[in-house]
Amino acid sequence: MNFSNDYSSTSTMSNKKQAVMDQVRNELALANAQELINKINEKCFSKCVTKPGYLLDKSEQTCLAKCMDRYMDAWNIVSKSYISRIQKESQGENL
Amino acid sequence: MSSLSQKPNSNLEFDEATQKELGKFLESENARMRIQSSIHTFTDLCWDKCINKISNKIDRSEEVCLTNCVERFLDTSG
Numbered sequence: 001m002n003f004s005n006d007y008s009s010t011s012t013m014s015n016k017k018q019a020v021m022d023q024v025r026n027e028l029a030l031a032n033a034q035e036l037i038n039k040i041n042e043k044c045f046s047k048c049v050t051k052p053g054y055l056l057d058k059s060e061q062t063c064l065a066k067c068m069d070r071y072m073d074a075w076n077i078v079s080k081s082y083i084s085r086i087q088k089e090s091q092g093e094n095l
Numbered sequence: 096m097s098s099l100s101q102k103p104n105s106n107l108e109f110d111e112a113t114q115k116e117l118g119k120f121l122e123s124e125n126a127r128m129r130i131q132s133s134i135h136t137f138t139d140l141c142w143d144k145c146i147n148k149i150s151n152k153i154d155r156s157e158e159v160c161l162t163n164c165v166e167r168f169l170d171t172s173g
Binding site for chain 1: 109110113116117120121124127128130131132133134135137138139141142143145146149150151152153157158161162164165166169
């Protein structure tokens with residue numbers, strides 16, 4: 001990803017506009033993914049590693065992998081509920 | 096390609112319509128980001144309340160709990 005090169009080599013404004021938009025989208029997606037990974041790490045560590053030993057044993061690793069999947073499931077369920085609530089409330093305002 | 100000889104910053108300027116469009120774009124991305132940030136907060140909170148054991152699937156009662164958790168939190172915060 002080298003956007004500064006894009007700027008100097010693309011001559012039309014539309015290309016530059018697109019590059020700015022793509023960069024903003026990429027950075028926000030990255031920030032979102034980082035936040036999710038941090039939360040997963042924190043939540044799943046406390047669920048799966050109750051007594052830290054000399055290394056992560058097999059059952060802790062299995063738990064961490066499953067926990068990550070479940071956290072993302074939970075994220076999606078929360079997302080769906082929240083968005084449908086926002087939509088309901090904005091419809092209410094329009095009535 | 097005269098722009099190649101220019102400094103990267105000197106051809107960064109946008110006309111008024113493009114500036115407006117970019118402003119709108121940033122506004123909507125900002126709103127999307129705020130919603131996502133709320134989803135992170137709710138998931139954090141409701142995970143602790145609703146998920147006890149890690150299994151192969153989120154079961155029905157956990158799913159209901161998560162949905163209720165979001166709804167009740169929003170009732171609380173108005």
